[in-house]
Amino acid sequence: MKTRISIITSALLLAGCSTVAEPQAESQYNASLIITNGQVLTINDEKDVIENGVIVIENDTIVAVGDASLLSRYQAPKVIDAEDGIVMPGMINTHNHLPMIAFRGLGEEGIENRLFAYFFPLEKEKLSRDLIYQATKLGAVDLAQSGVTTYADMYYHVDDMARATKEVGLRAVLGETVIKFPVVDAPEPYGGIEYATQFIEEYQNDPLITPAFAPHAVYTVSKEKLQEINRLSAKLDAPVLIHVAEFGNEAERIEGNDQQLSPVAWLKEIGVLDNRMVLAHGIHLDQNDIDLIKEAGASVAHNPMANAKGATGIAPAWEMYRQGLRLGLGTDGPMSSNQVDLWRTLSYTANMQRLKHNDRTIMIPEQVIELSTIGGARALHMEDQIGSLEVGKKADIIIIETQSPNMMPNYNPYATLVYQANPGNVSTTIVNGDIVMEQREIKNIDMAEMQQAVRTIEADIAEFAKELSKKAIKSKSLMN
Template sequence: MNSKLKSAIALALLGVSSLSYAQTDVSLIIKNGQVLTMNSQKEVYDNGVVIINEDAIVAVGDESLLKTYTSKNIIDAENGIVMPGMINTHNHLPMIAFRGLGEEGIENRLFAYFFPLEAKKLNRNVIYQATRLGTLDLAQSGVTTYADMYYHVDEMAKATKEIGLRAVLGETVIKFPVVDAKDPFGGIEYAKPFIEQYKNDPLITPALAPHAVYTVSEAKFKEIDLLSAKYDIPVLVHVSEFGNESERIEGNTDKLSPIEWLDSIGVLNDRMVLAHTIHIDDEDIALVKKSGAGIAYNPMANAKGATGIAPAWDMYKLDIPMGLGTDGPMSSNQVDLWRTLSYAANMQRLKHNDRTIMIPEQVIELATIGGARALHMDDEIGSLEANKKADVIIVETQSANMRPSYDPYATLVYQANPSNVVTTIVNGDLVMQDRVMKNVDTDDIHQAIDKIESDIAAFAKELAKEAIKSPSLMK
């Protein structure tokens, strides 16, 4: 073999060798963390790596991935827990403007206090500014997606996108005039341009939110269902939060349960997300299972409101799509899920007198992929898997409250708090890194809330004096 041929072969082999070690450049790499994938096998990588390019996860695995991928942006998780962003499946986020009010022991809190307070003090600016505060609170605590039922959802969408979170925003439909609709059930018309504007948005999923079976008529439920089917959007609704809802349904002469009534009028389906579902029986659960509807389990709010304990364990065993919610900031006073995690487990253990059920791994499932299933979004979010959206959080494990950490699921459910979340990523974008918000001026948000608080305080105090005289509708 002549020397020229030898040289050509050597160069060719060198080229093949170089190609075999070429690295793929990506937008972000997270390394050196305990990665909880929450995939179907619940895989955990103790020295794990998450590879992100633009808005999607490319790969999840062990440190060998660092041989294949490179990035200018590498986050060292410093042995913290890397997990999917949490999903709050039920909220009324702008009510954070009223958080802490109405705690004087008012029995008829919803109708004698909540609704009059909203009627007097809500407006576009309050909803926008309160949503900014609420989404700031969510981002700082590791919630990357939330589902909400409220008013002026266009203002909520604007504020949510400023922070950088993902949201399912349901325009409330109810039988009396409200802040964004002068006519009863006016939320339907208000929702239509909102749906058109956001139907293809990368972060905002528009939805319809009939308030409850006792505040929305059969005809309006059917109209909402048709609109939901036309646009393939979710329907968010309160169901069986109170024990006397059957008697309050207009025209319910057969005394059907709320679940049975929704099924009987043909609107119980897999586009629905049912919040609370406390006062339901086995027949109701079977109908929910058959329909494919999702469940938003709100244990902390239900305990605080003394409305009861939902049969969440029974539904979990039947593999009904179910996630965790906080309800509004006047119901649990929280929008993050950390305290709700322990409530989710402990209320079921108390209900069933069984400390072996709803173990921490199952609770974290509800807070992540379970919430995604409940919102019918599990093909995009809820777990760390290739081709899913890059919604990721990092929870540090070096603070005193996090030590020791033998079982990451138990650490998260029973030890962690919002301040342990150090990094929040949504759709591949850094929303918070090392506890520093990336997209907003937090001082500006707090100053706006100071003004709102000053305006509301005196009126709220006087309203409470009247509201406390109103008997509970449960009586």
């Protein structure tokens, strides 16, 4: 691999990225945190890789990225030795339903109508504010331990999700679900619109939480409500997260879609497809759909592992990537892929596209890591803040150790990450300049207390879930 050495010091900040001044030669500039001795994958436009690299952080912002010469110009009260590990931007999970981690491992008996006969009834019976808060905390710890620093989510009681996420210390885009039937936090159909509006107004300027609307899907939210959400999202400058083209028969299930337009074409037709919209899945897309998404400036959250497990299809991810769409990676909920980390998703992303196209030269590791970092940032329209290690961006950084047998040898760091690494190789996770995990130790959460809360939830759910499976397995899928 050709390695380029890029030294980006605070002199660049004077050009407009920040107000931090260039330290004088006879003194050292006092920063907050310095990372040394790492193989730095910047994921900048040039994909610069810095051997024995250094990253300098002041509060929540990266102020310098370069080689070891920076150590003569900066000092900090906290210095982390990466010990020849890989230092890279935190990964970004662009689609999740994190509180469903409380149900992880349930409904695996081969239930055909799993969404409507199992997922929804389980949620109706067992969801509560406390479960959502406790499960989000568990999920956020799982994310932090695996090197995900930002996640996007569609669920309920998102204010409790925000509270748990901030306690762990992660960044999140949280969308309050809007759907046409009563749910745990909205006794009236479409009550999520009011809930979301209040949540957005409360969290609009939060440093870690980006509040959003989350209409469930084109077949569970009416045209009029989608248009109302679009107007509100424009007024409040809030993202819109939605499931689109996950199933092959969605067009015929859209109320009022007499022309049988595709879900993407339907969103365009009713005037709601725009640059605030993040489309989860996007499996059943044709070229016209891809063109419409790109033209609108919308984005796609690609979930190959969940799609494979659910047998819903292989998305045209290579076509979207090659044509320059805003494309990120996601896991979907913990009942869909049973994972919230992106490590296995990385290899699924590459290998399923190669199988689909019968071409081993596409989706090379560098491209896959791009999708998990700056690609995810673009998908969430946050690329000016996160997704790469560059001066002026937020300090969302992870360190992956390279001394374990599964990480050796490390000829090509991108290939090592995509095909060798696992969550246990992540040693340190930093979000917004704060250390969330160091040497595998979670900093902000009482782990024993969290584990006991999860055991209590498990004991409450187990028997009901077992009986529900017996009923659900007899239900035929509505998606056939």
